[in-house]
Amino acid sequence: IDLLTPHVPCDCFVSVPPASAIPAVIFCQELRPTPDEVQEVVFVPAPCTALGPHLQCTYIEVEQVSKTHAVILSRPSWLWGAEMGANEHGVCIGNEAVWTKEPVGEGEALLGMDLLRLALERGSSAQEALHVITGLLERYGQGGSCREDPTPFCYHNTFLLADRTEAWVLETAGRLWAAQRIREGARNISNQLSIGTDISAEHPELRAHAQTQGWWDGQGTFDFAQVFSLTQQPVRMEAAKARFRIGRELLGQEQGGITAEVMMGILRNKESGICMDSGGFRTTASMVSILPRDPTQPCVHFFTATPDPSRSVFKPFIFGVGGAQAPQVLSPTFGAQDPARTLPRFQTQVDRRHILYRGHQIALGLMESEQDQGQQLRQKQRALEQEGLEAARGLLAGQRAPPPQEWGGLFQTFVERESQMYA
DSSP: OTTTSOOOOEEEEEEETTSBSSSEEEEEEEEOSOTTOOEEEEEEOSOOOOSSSEEEOSSSEEEOOSOOOOEEEEEETTSSSOSEEEETTSOEEEEEEEOBSSOOOOSOOBOHHHHHHHHHHHOSSHHHHHHHHHHHHHHHOBOSOOSSSSSOOOOEEEEEEEOSSOEEEEEEETTEEEEEEESSEEEEEOSSOOOOSOOSEEOTTHHHHHHHTTSOOSSSOOOHHHHHBOSSOOHHHHHHHHHHHHHHHHHHHTTTOBOHHHHHHHHTOTTTTSSOOSTTOOOOEEEEEEEESSTTSOOEEEEOOSSOGGGSOOEEEOOOTTOOOOGGGOOOOOGGGOTTTSSSTTSSOOOOOOHHHHHHHHHHHHHHTTOHHHHHHHHHHHHHHHHHHHHHHHHHTTSSOOOGGGGGGHHHHHHHHHHHHHO
Protein backbone atom coordinates (compact mmCIF):
# COMPACT_ATOMS: atom_id res chain seq x y z
CA ILE A 1 0.00 0.00 0.00
CA ASP A 2 2.79 2.42 0.88
CA LEU A 3 4.47 1.99 -2.50
CA LEU A 4 1.44 1.77 -4.76
CA THR A 5 -1.19 3.91 -3.07
CA PRO A 6 -0.94 7.72 -3.30
CA HIS A 7 -1.39 9.32 0.10
CA VAL A 8 -3.50 12.46 0.35
CA PRO A 9 -2.81 14.00 3.78
CA CYS A 10 -5.62 16.09 5.30
CA ASP A 11 -6.67 17.38 8.70
CA CYS A 12 -10.06 18.46 9.99
CA PHE A 13 -11.04 20.09 13.31
CA VAL A 14 -14.18 21.05 15.19
CA SER A 15 -14.94 22.88 18.43
CA VAL A 16 -18.31 22.54 20.15
CA PRO A 17 -19.19 24.81 23.13
CA PRO A 18 -17.91 25.15 25.80
CA ALA A 19 -14.62 24.55 23.94
CA SER A 20 -15.48 27.51 21.67
CA ALA A 21 -14.95 31.04 22.93
CA ILE A 22 -18.39 32.03 21.63
CA PRO A 23 -21.73 30.18 21.54
CA ALA A 24 -20.96 28.61 18.17
CA VAL A 25 -19.55 25.45 16.65
CA ILE A 26 -16.25 26.21 14.87
CA PHE A 27 -15.26 23.89 11.99
CA CYS A 28 -12.17 23.85 9.78
CA GLN A 29 -10.31 21.66 7.30
CA GLU A 30 -7.48 21.81 4.82
CA LEU A 31 -6.25 19.55 2.06
CA ARG A 32 -2.75 18.60 0.94
CA PRO A 33 -2.62 16.58 -2.29
CA THR A 34 0.13 17.07 -4.87
CA PRO A 35 1.19 20.73 -5.09
CA ASP A 36 -0.16 21.25 -8.60
CA GLU A 37 -3.78 20.24 -7.90
CA VAL A 38 -6.19 23.16 -8.17
CA GLN A 39 -9.09 23.63 -5.75
CA GLU A 40 -12.02 25.73 -6.91
CA VAL A 41 -14.81 27.15 -4.75
CA VAL A 42 -18.20 26.38 -6.27
CA PHE A 43 -21.56 27.81 -5.23
CA VAL A 44 -24.57 25.67 -6.20
CA PRO A 45 -27.93 27.34 -5.46
CA ALA A 46 -31.07 25.45 -4.47
CA PRO A 47 -32.73 23.64 -5.99
CA CYS A 48 -29.63 22.06 -7.49
CA THR A 49 -31.27 18.94 -8.87
CA ALA A 50 -30.78 17.95 -12.48
CA LEU A 51 -33.65 16.95 -14.74
CA GLY A 52 -34.41 13.27 -14.86
CA PRO A 53 -34.50 10.42 -12.34
CA HIS A 54 -30.72 10.06 -12.02
CA LEU A 55 -27.82 12.28 -11.00
CA GLN A 56 -24.37 11.94 -12.56
CA CYS A 57 -21.62 12.00 -9.94
CA THR A 58 -17.90 11.72 -10.71
CA TYR A 59 -18.02 8.19 -12.14
CA ILE A 60 -21.48 6.72 -11.63
CA GLU A 61 -25.11 7.81 -11.49
CA VAL A 62 -27.27 7.72 -8.36
CA GLU A 63 -30.99 8.11 -7.89
CA GLN A 64 -32.06 11.74 -7.82
CA VAL A 65 -34.13 13.30 -5.02
CA SER A 66 -36.93 15.84 -5.32
CA LYS A 67 -35.38 18.56 -3.16
CA THR A 68 -31.82 19.67 -2.43
CA HIS A 69 -30.09 22.44 -0.47
CA ALA A 70 -27.81 25.23 -1.66
CA VAL A 71 -24.13 24.38 -1.09
CA ILE A 72 -20.72 26.03 -1.18
CA LEU A 73 -17.94 23.56 -2.05
CA SER A 74 -14.16 23.49 -2.16
CA ARG A 75 -13.22 20.76 -4.58
CA PRO A 76 -10.60 19.48 -7.03
CA SER A 77 -11.74 21.06 -10.26
CA TRP A 78 -11.96 17.81 -12.25
CA LEU A 79 -14.56 15.95 -10.19
CA TRP A 80 -18.20 16.31 -9.17
CA GLY A 81 -17.87 15.91 -5.42
CA ALA A 82 -15.94 18.02 -2.92
CA GLU A 83 -13.22 17.78 -0.27
CA MET A 84 -15.07 20.10 2.10
CA GLY A 85 -18.06 22.39 2.11
CA ALA A 86 -21.22 23.66 3.76
CA ASN A 87 -24.91 24.01 3.02
CA GLU A 88 -27.53 26.70 3.64
CA HIS A 89 -28.67 24.99 6.88
CA GLY A 90 -25.30 25.37 8.56
CA VAL A 91 -24.06 21.82 7.95
CA CYS A 92 -20.31 21.47 7.29
CA ILE A 93 -18.47 18.32 6.23
CA GLY A 94 -14.84 17.43 5.65
CA ASN A 95 -13.43 14.06 4.62
CA GLU A 96 -10.12 12.22 4.72
CA ALA A 97 -8.74 9.05 3.17
CA VAL A 98 -8.04 6.06 5.44
CA TRP A 99 -6.95 2.50 4.81
CA THR A 100 -8.31 -0.45 6.78
CA LYS A 101 -8.20 -4.25 6.90
CA GLU A 102 -11.37 -4.31 4.81
CA PRO A 103 -10.49 -4.66 1.10
CA VAL A 104 -11.27 -1.69 -1.11
CA GLY A 105 -13.77 -2.18 -3.89
CA GLU A 106 -12.67 -2.65 -7.47
CA GLY A 107 -14.03 -0.57 -10.30
CA GLU A 108 -15.62 2.83 -10.33
CA ALA A 109 -18.15 3.77 -7.69
CA LEU A 110 -18.93 6.76 -5.49
CA LEU A 111 -15.94 8.69 -4.20
CA GLY A 112 -15.85 9.84 -0.61
CA MET A 113 -16.02 13.35 -2.07
CA ASP A 114 -19.22 12.45 -3.94
CA LEU A 115 -20.71 11.19 -0.68
CA LEU A 116 -19.76 14.47 0.98
CA ARG A 117 -21.49 16.62 -1.62
CA LEU A 118 -24.57 14.40 -1.72
CA ALA A 119 -24.82 14.64 2.08
CA LEU A 120 -24.62 18.44 1.99
CA GLU A 121 -27.23 18.67 -0.75
CA ARG A 122 -29.61 16.30 1.05
CA GLY A 123 -29.00 16.74 4.79
CA SER A 124 -30.41 19.60 6.88
CA SER A 125 -28.47 18.56 10.01
CA ALA A 126 -25.20 16.78 10.72
CA GLN A 127 -27.01 13.65 11.83
CA GLU A 128 -29.26 13.66 8.76
CA ALA A 129 -26.21 14.12 6.52
CA LEU A 130 -24.60 11.13 8.24
CA HIS A 131 -27.64 9.00 7.43
CA VAL A 132 -27.42 10.14 3.79
CA ILE A 133 -23.82 8.93 3.55
CA THR A 134 -24.42 5.58 5.21
CA GLY A 135 -27.50 4.94 3.08
CA LEU A 136 -25.67 5.73 -0.15
CA LEU A 137 -22.68 3.67 0.95
CA GLU A 138 -24.91 0.66 1.55
CA ARG A 139 -26.62 1.02 -1.82
CA TYR A 140 -23.82 2.08 -4.17
CA GLY A 141 -20.54 1.28 -2.45
CA GLN A 142 -17.36 3.30 -2.75
CA GLY A 143 -14.35 3.16 -5.05
CA GLY A 144 -12.55 4.65 -8.02
CA SER A 145 -9.66 7.05 -8.24
CA CYS A 146 -9.83 10.23 -6.15
CA ARG A 147 -6.80 11.79 -7.85
CA GLU A 148 -6.23 13.09 -11.34
CA ASP A 149 -3.82 10.25 -11.92
CA PRO A 150 -3.71 7.38 -14.48
CA THR A 151 -3.08 4.85 -11.67
CA PRO A 152 -6.49 3.90 -10.24
CA PHE A 153 -6.85 3.42 -6.52
CA CYS A 154 -9.52 3.74 -3.90
CA TYR A 155 -9.76 3.93 -0.13
CA HIS A 156 -12.11 4.26 2.78
CA ASN A 157 -13.02 7.50 4.54
CA THR A 158 -13.32 9.33 7.80
CA PHE A 159 -15.80 12.23 7.76
CA LEU A 160 -16.25 15.09 10.20
CA LEU A 161 -19.80 16.49 10.11
CA ALA A 162 -20.95 19.53 12.08
CA ASP A 163 -23.96 21.79 12.47
CA ARG A 164 -25.01 24.54 14.88
CA THR A 165 -25.46 22.19 17.83
CA GLU A 166 -23.12 19.20 17.54
CA ALA A 167 -20.62 17.25 15.45
CA TRP A 168 -20.20 13.64 14.30
CA VAL A 169 -17.20 11.59 13.21
CA LEU A 170 -18.12 8.90 10.68
CA GLU A 171 -15.55 6.29 9.64
CA THR A 172 -16.03 3.72 6.88
CA ALA A 173 -14.56 0.33 6.08
CA GLY A 174 -16.12 -0.77 2.82
CA ARG A 175 -19.89 -0.64 3.34
CA LEU A 176 -19.41 -0.94 7.09
CA TRP A 177 -19.14 2.09 9.35
CA ALA A 178 -18.99 3.46 12.88
CA ALA A 179 -19.95 6.94 14.11
CA GLN A 180 -19.18 9.00 17.19
CA ARG A 181 -21.28 11.94 18.40
CA ILE A 182 -19.56 15.03 19.80
CA ARG A 183 -21.95 17.08 21.95
CA GLU A 184 -19.23 19.27 23.50
CA GLY A 185 -15.49 19.76 23.42
CA ALA A 186 -13.00 19.70 20.53
CA ARG A 187 -12.22 16.88 18.11
CA ASN A 188 -9.97 16.37 15.10
CA ILE A 189 -9.49 13.71 12.43
CA SER A 190 -6.58 12.85 10.18
CA ASN A 191 -5.76 10.03 7.75
CA GLN A 192 -6.40 7.24 10.25
CA LEU A 193 -9.25 5.57 12.07
CA SER A 194 -9.83 7.37 15.37
CA ILE A 195 -13.12 6.01 16.77
CA GLY A 196 -12.29 3.62 19.59
CA THR A 197 -14.83 2.23 22.05
CA ASP A 198 -16.97 5.40 22.18
CA ILE A 199 -19.33 4.41 19.36
CA SER A 200 -22.66 6.24 19.13
CA ALA A 201 -24.00 4.41 16.06
CA GLU A 202 -22.74 1.62 13.79
CA HIS A 203 -23.58 -0.62 10.86
CA PRO A 204 -25.76 -3.49 12.17
CA GLU A 205 -23.32 -6.09 10.83
CA LEU A 206 -20.12 -4.35 11.94
CA ARG A 207 -19.22 -6.56 14.91
CA ALA A 208 -20.42 -9.80 13.36
CA HIS A 209 -18.26 -9.14 10.31
CA ALA A 210 -15.21 -8.39 12.45
CA GLN A 211 -15.76 -11.62 14.37
CA THR A 212 -16.19 -13.65 11.16
CA GLN A 213 -12.90 -12.27 9.82
CA GLY A 214 -11.10 -13.21 13.01
CA TRP A 215 -10.31 -9.57 13.87
CA TRP A 216 -12.34 -9.62 17.11
CA ASP A 217 -13.10 -12.51 19.43
CA GLY A 218 -16.63 -11.33 20.19
CA GLN A 219 -15.94 -11.26 23.92
CA GLY A 220 -13.61 -8.39 24.73
CA THR A 221 -14.13 -4.67 24.38
CA PHE A 222 -14.88 -3.63 20.80
CA ASP A 223 -12.48 -0.87 19.72
CA PHE A 224 -13.34 0.07 16.13
CA ALA A 225 -9.97 1.67 15.27
CA GLN A 226 -8.04 -1.19 16.83
CA VAL A 227 -10.13 -3.89 15.16
CA PHE A 228 -10.24 -2.42 11.65
CA SER A 229 -6.88 -0.63 11.34
CA LEU A 230 -4.13 -2.36 9.39
CA THR A 231 -1.85 -4.45 11.60
CA GLN A 232 1.20 -3.04 9.84
CA GLN A 233 0.56 0.56 8.93
CA PRO A 234 2.25 2.07 5.85
CA VAL A 235 5.14 4.36 6.68
CA ARG A 236 3.22 7.41 5.49
CA MET A 237 0.40 6.61 7.89
CA GLU A 238 2.77 7.23 10.79
CA ALA A 239 2.82 10.90 9.75
CA ALA A 240 -0.98 10.93 10.05
CA LYS A 241 -0.70 9.61 13.62
CA ALA A 242 1.72 12.40 14.50
CA ARG A 243 -0.49 15.10 12.94
CA PHE A 244 -3.55 13.73 14.71
CA ARG A 245 -1.76 13.77 18.07
CA ILE A 246 -0.35 17.28 17.58
CA GLY A 247 -3.70 18.58 16.29
CA ARG A 248 -5.41 17.24 19.40
CA GLU A 249 -2.80 18.93 21.58
CA LEU A 250 -3.21 22.27 19.78
CA LEU A 251 -6.98 22.11 20.31
CA GLY A 252 -6.46 21.18 23.96
CA GLN A 253 -4.26 24.21 24.54
CA GLU A 254 -7.09 26.49 23.35
CA GLN A 255 -10.02 24.76 25.10
CA GLY A 256 -12.62 27.36 26.03
CA GLY A 257 -11.07 30.00 23.79
CA ILE A 258 -11.34 28.50 20.31
CA THR A 259 -12.33 31.03 17.64
CA ALA A 260 -12.15 31.21 13.87
CA GLU A 261 -8.78 32.97 14.22
CA VAL A 262 -7.48 30.15 16.45
CA MET A 263 -8.54 27.59 13.85
CA MET A 264 -6.84 29.59 11.10
CA GLY A 265 -3.70 29.62 13.22
CA ILE A 266 -3.80 25.83 13.58
CA LEU A 267 -4.25 25.41 9.82
CA ARG A 268 -1.20 27.66 9.31
CA ASN A 269 0.99 25.74 11.76
CA LYS A 270 3.95 24.41 9.76
CA GLU A 271 5.99 23.00 12.66
CA SER A 272 3.27 20.40 13.27
CA GLY A 273 3.06 19.36 9.63
CA ILE A 274 -0.58 20.46 9.50
CA CYS A 275 0.35 23.24 7.07
CA MET A 276 2.65 21.81 4.44
CA ASP A 277 4.66 23.26 1.56
CA SER A 278 7.44 20.71 1.07
CA GLY A 279 8.07 17.01 0.51
CA GLY A 280 5.94 16.88 -2.64
CA PHE A 281 2.83 18.23 -0.91
CA ARG A 282 1.43 21.70 -0.39
CA THR A 283 -1.74 22.70 1.41
CA THR A 284 -3.92 23.51 -1.59
CA ALA A 285 -7.05 24.91 0.06
CA SER A 286 -8.44 25.67 3.51
CA MET A 287 -11.83 26.35 5.08
CA VAL A 288 -13.01 27.70 8.45
CA SER A 289 -16.69 28.01 9.46
CA ILE A 290 -18.53 29.69 12.33
CA LEU A 291 -21.88 28.03 13.09
CA PRO A 292 -23.75 30.10 15.74
CA ARG A 293 -26.05 28.34 18.17
CA ASP A 294 -28.58 31.14 17.64
CA PRO A 295 -30.58 30.12 14.52
CA THR A 296 -31.37 33.77 13.74
CA GLN A 297 -27.69 34.46 13.12
CA PRO A 298 -26.09 33.49 9.80
CA CYS A 299 -23.28 30.96 9.52
CA VAL A 300 -20.04 32.42 8.16
CA HIS A 301 -17.70 30.28 6.07
CA PHE A 302 -14.15 31.33 5.13
CA PHE A 303 -12.39 29.86 2.08
CA THR A 304 -8.90 30.46 0.68
CA ALA A 305 -9.29 28.86 -2.81
CA THR A 306 -5.48 29.14 -3.02
CA PRO A 307 -2.51 27.12 -1.69
CA ASP A 308 -0.62 27.59 1.59
CA PRO A 309 -2.94 29.27 4.13
CA SER A 310 0.05 31.00 5.73
CA ARG A 311 0.26 33.08 2.55
CA SER A 312 -3.42 33.10 1.56
CA VAL A 313 -6.53 35.08 2.46
CA PHE A 314 -9.51 33.49 4.23
CA LYS A 315 -12.51 35.17 2.55
CA PRO A 316 -16.02 35.17 4.10
CA PHE A 317 -19.03 33.51 2.45
CA ILE A 318 -22.61 33.79 3.74
CA PHE A 319 -25.66 32.19 2.16
CA GLY A 320 -28.03 35.02 1.30
CA VAL A 321 -29.86 37.08 -1.28
CA GLY A 322 -27.88 37.61 -4.45
CA GLY A 323 -25.56 34.68 -3.91
CA ALA A 324 -23.74 33.79 -7.12
CA GLN A 325 -20.66 32.02 -8.37
CA ALA A 326 -17.43 34.01 -8.12
CA PRO A 327 -15.91 33.41 -11.60
CA GLN A 328 -12.36 34.13 -10.42
CA VAL A 329 -12.31 30.90 -8.34
CA LEU A 330 -13.95 28.70 -10.98
CA SER A 331 -11.61 26.56 -13.07
CA PRO A 332 -11.93 26.30 -16.85
CA THR A 333 -14.03 23.44 -18.21
CA PHE A 334 -13.11 21.07 -21.03
CA GLY A 335 -16.42 19.34 -21.74
CA ALA A 336 -16.30 15.90 -23.33
CA GLN A 337 -12.57 16.33 -23.91
CA ASP A 338 -11.80 16.48 -20.20
CA PRO A 339 -9.24 13.77 -19.32
CA ALA A 340 -11.45 12.85 -16.36
CA ARG A 341 -14.31 11.95 -18.74
CA THR A 342 -12.60 10.31 -21.71
CA LEU A 343 -11.79 6.59 -21.45
CA PRO A 344 -9.25 5.47 -20.44
CA ARG A 345 -9.18 8.33 -17.94
CA PHE A 346 -6.32 10.72 -17.13
CA GLN A 347 -4.13 9.97 -20.13
CA THR A 348 -3.46 13.67 -20.70
CA GLN A 349 -3.21 16.76 -18.53
CA VAL A 350 -4.90 20.14 -18.83
CA ASP A 351 -4.37 23.48 -17.13
CA ARG A 352 -7.12 23.84 -14.51
CA ARG A 353 -5.82 26.99 -12.79
CA HIS A 354 -8.49 29.62 -12.16
CA ILE A 355 -7.90 33.38 -12.26
CA LEU A 356 -7.30 33.81 -8.52
CA TYR A 357 -4.98 30.79 -8.45
CA ARG A 358 -2.85 32.22 -11.29
CA GLY A 359 -2.56 35.61 -9.60
CA HIS A 360 -1.78 34.00 -6.27
CA GLN A 361 1.01 31.88 -7.80
CA ILE A 362 2.85 35.04 -8.80
CA ALA A 363 2.23 36.62 -5.38
CA LEU A 364 3.33 33.41 -3.63
CA GLY A 365 6.66 33.54 -5.42
CA LEU A 366 7.19 37.10 -4.27
CA MET A 367 6.21 36.34 -0.67
CA GLU A 368 8.49 33.31 -0.50
CA SER A 369 11.43 35.38 -1.71
CA GLU A 370 10.96 37.75 1.25
CA GLN A 371 11.41 40.76 -1.01
CA ASP A 372 9.93 44.11 0.01
CA GLN A 373 7.17 43.74 -2.55
CA GLY A 374 6.34 40.29 -1.16
CA GLN A 375 6.17 41.62 2.39
CA GLN A 376 3.86 44.41 1.27
CA LEU A 377 1.60 41.87 -0.41
CA ARG A 378 1.45 39.80 2.76
CA GLN A 379 0.50 42.88 4.77
CA LYS A 380 -2.30 43.63 2.31
CA GLN A 381 -3.49 40.02 2.59
CA ARG A 382 -3.61 40.25 6.39
CA ALA A 383 -5.52 43.53 6.24
CA LEU A 384 -8.10 42.10 3.84
CA GLU A 385 -8.56 38.97 5.92
CA GLN A 386 -8.89 41.01 9.10
CA GLU A 387 -11.60 43.06 7.47
CA GLY A 388 -13.56 39.89 6.76
CA LEU A 389 -13.10 38.63 10.32
CA GLU A 390 -14.22 41.95 11.77
CA ALA A 391 -17.32 41.89 9.55
CA ALA A 392 -18.12 38.41 10.87
CA ARG A 393 -17.59 39.47 14.49
CA GLY A 394 -19.78 42.52 14.04
CA LEU A 395 -22.47 40.41 12.42
CA LEU A 396 -22.50 37.82 15.21
CA ALA A 397 -22.35 40.49 17.94
CA GLY A 398 -25.27 42.41 16.45
CA GLN A 399 -23.05 45.38 15.74
CA ARG A 400 -22.30 47.18 12.49
CA ALA A 401 -21.98 44.64 9.71
CA PRO A 402 -22.99 44.08 6.07
CA PRO A 403 -26.80 44.28 5.71
CA PRO A 404 -28.60 41.01 4.82
CA GLN A 405 -29.12 42.09 1.20
CA GLU A 406 -25.33 42.13 0.78
CA TRP A 407 -24.54 38.76 2.38
CA GLY A 408 -24.84 36.77 -0.83
CA GLY A 409 -22.26 38.92 -2.61
CA LEU A 410 -19.76 39.17 0.23
CA PHE A 411 -17.45 36.39 -0.99
CA GLN A 412 -17.48 37.75 -4.54
CA THR A 413 -16.45 41.19 -3.23
CA PHE A 414 -13.50 39.82 -1.29
CA VAL A 415 -12.37 37.61 -4.20
CA GLU A 416 -12.42 40.62 -6.51
CA ARG A 417 -10.41 42.70 -4.07
CA GLU A 418 -7.83 39.94 -3.64
CA SER A 419 -7.56 39.49 -7.42
CA GLN A 420 -6.99 43.24 -7.85
CA MET A 421 -4.28 43.08 -5.19
CA TYR A 422 -2.31 40.55 -7.25
CA ALA A 423 -2.94 42.36 -10.53
